[in-house]
Each structure stands twice: as structure tokens, then as C-alpha cells.
Amino acid sequence: IQRIAVLTSGGDAPGMNAALRAVVLAGEHYGLEVFAFKHGYQGLLDNDHIRLCGADVLHILQYSGTIIKSARCKRFVDADAAELAAKNLDALDIDALIIIGGDGSFRGAEHLAQFWNGQIIGVPGTIDNDLYGTDATIGYATAVAIAMDALDKIRDTADAMDRVFIVEVMGRNAGFIGLSSAMAAGSERMILPELQNDKPLTVAALVKHIERVQKIRGDGSYVMVLSEHQWPGGAVALAEQLEAEYHLPCRPCLLGHIQRGGPPAPADRILASELGVHAVELALDGQTRVMAGIKNHAPVAVPLADTWQKKNPLNKNLLRIQHEIFNPVKKNGNGQ
Numbered sequence: 001i002q003r004i005a006v007l008t009s010g011g012d013a014p015g016m017n018a019a020l021r022a023v024v025l026a027g028e029h030y031g032l033e034v035f036a037f038k039h040g041y042q043g044l045l046d047n048d049h050i051r052l053c054g055a056d057v058l059h060i061l062q063y064s065g066t067i068i069k070s071a072r073c074k075r076f077v078d079a080d081a082a083e084l085a086a087k088n089l090d091a092l093d094i095d096a097l098i099i100i101g102g103d104g105s106f107r108g109a110e111h112l113a114q115f116w117n118g119q120i121i122g123v124p125g126t127i128d129n130d131l132y133g134t135d136a137t138i139g140y141a142t143a144v145a146i147a148m149d150a151l152d153k154i155r156d157t158a159d160a161m162d163r164v165f166i167v168e169v170m171g172r173n174a175g176f177i178g179l180s181s182a183m184a185a186g187s188e189r190m191i192l193p194e195l196q197n198d199k200p201l202t203v204a205a206l207v208k209h210i211e212r213v214q215k216i217r218g219d220g221s222y223v224m225v226l227s228e229h230q231w232p233g234g235a236v237a238l239a240e241q242l243e244a245e246y247h248l249p250c251r252p253c254l255l256g257h258i259q260r261g262g263p264p265a266p267a268d269r270i271l272a273s274e275l276g277v278h279a280v281e282l283a284l285d286g287q288t289r290v291m292a293g294i295k296n297h298a299p300v301a302v303p304l305a306d307t308w309q310k311k312n313p314l315n316k317n318l319l320r321i322q323h324e325i326f327n328p329v330k331k332n333g334n335g336q
């Protein structure tokens, strides 16, 4: 192969720039020409591309975001959109396309594969860590570090004022950021998709838990991590419900897109660097419709469809430790 192209798609994730840099540097190392399409799949439709050399990407790995921009492109699900993308890729003589994104972006990659004969390699770039086949996705470590930092700060004021806080974190439909940040910051409670699917928490049970924890510890400080989409109306609605129905003073805190910015954590920069190079090497190896992943410290190639069709489970041992061992209220006493 002679020419490869790369794009970043879907929600941006800290470390996408580091992955882009790695793709360009590896491409140069192996004598390939590297093009980048801007704004994800939208750039494929608009034929909005640039040629990238090592000098263009040398000092981008310390920044979150993505210098080639990302986007969500609703139109890409249509057959004629994928046909147009294929035409534009062929006109540029692209042999392999590297897609840095999450599960939606990989669905888009499979869709494109129905209409384009070039090789397609995915690189897992999402803060949610919700892709099967890799130990971690690019951006996850940074999102957890940011959430932990916020939880530590909230703890200071919760301690001082003997207050209950609900901190809402991202994660799409998975509890990775919720569980890891709760453990790293020593939260009293987690409301995660995996726990909610098992046995949904009622407000009455939550209030009982809060009151028992406060009584057992003789301390009012109680910090709860709420994964997004796990309570109707989110942290604000839950806080209002606790105040209105149970006269329990409570403050919500929504971390939102803060979880995607700032300097990427070392783990994300290193993972992105390894995966970017791995993706180029998979392309050189003739592979297609696979995601470049890392399993037990070894580079792996995972069929793209597996990455969203199979489930990446939460670490059961961490869940048990945080939810049971570290729970001040023991089983059959916490109402859940």
C-alpha cells in the first residue's frame, strides 16, 4: 500500500491527537503518504482533506481535542453517503482508512465497507471505554482522572458542610468512568448502569442508605457518583427529589464536557501512541475491518463488528470491592 487516510469521528476523546500523531509518524516511517479527512465522516462526504507530514503533528500529543476536528454526521447512515465517501477515497487513491472513534464510528466503518474495497482499521477513541476487545480506550484514563479530581474537590466542601452531593459523570450506557472515579475518590455510593440493570435503586432506599451512612460514621459528608442517563432528569432532578420528598439537603454537580479536556493522562498518550502505530502496521499486514486493540499488554486485531456486538464488562472484582466491601452499610441493611 502507498497511501493511507485517517479521520477522527464521534465524541472527541483526550489522546486522539496522540493517536493521529502516531499514525502520521508510523506512516512516514514505512514510506506511506498520509492524508487526513476533517470533521469525521462529514469530511469524507465533502472531500475535505489535507496531506499530513511528521512536522505537522510533532507537538500535538499533549493536547486534548483533535486538530483534524471531529463531528457526528447523521447522513452517513444512508447508502448514497457511503457511496460518495467511497468515490472520494478512490479518487484520492487511498488504500487504507484509519478511523479513530467509538462504537458509532465503527458502525459507520462497517457501513462504508459495504461500498468501498479499501482496507478499514479502527482505533478505539472514546472516553466511555465501552468497546469490546481492548483493555482500555483512548481518553478513558483522562476522563477518570478529571472525574476523580472533581470528586476530591467536592469532598472538601462536603466534609466542611456535612453535605450530600451527587456528581454526574459521563459514560454513555456503561459505568466505567463511574466505577473507576468512585473508587479512586472513595465515594459512598454509585448509581451505575450495570447496578441499575440488576436492581434499580429507589429514592426511599437511597435516602435510607444516606441516613445510615451518616449515622454509622457520625459525619454528614456523602458523595455519590451518578452515571449519565441513570436517573430521569439526572443529578439535578434527583437532588430536587431528595429535598422535596425527603427534606434531605443535597447539591448536584454536573461534570459534563470538562471530562474531555485538559492535558491527556500519560496512560492515554502512551496507549494512543501504541494503537496509532499498531493500526498502520495492521494496514501494512493487509488486514481490514478490524480494530487495533491492546489485550494483556499485547497488540490485537478485533473484528470491528465484535467491538459493539460483544459487551465489555465492568471489572467485577472492582465493582464488588467498591459496592460491598467499602460500603459502610452492610448487606440487608442498605435497602438494596
Ligand code: ATP
Residues within 6 Å of the ligand: 009, 010, 011, 012, 041, 071, 072, 073, 074, 075, 076, 077, 078, 101, 102, 103, 104, 105, 106, 107, 108, 109, 111, 125, 126, 127, 128, 172
Ligand atoms: P462516542 O461514543 O465517544 O461519542 P461514537 O463514535 O460512538 O463516539 P457516534 O456519534 O455514535 O459517536 O458515531 C459517530 C458517527 O458515526 C455518527 O455521527 C455517524 O456519522 C456514524 N455512524 C454511527 N452509526 C452509524 C451507522 N449505523 N451507520 C453508518 N454510520 C454510522
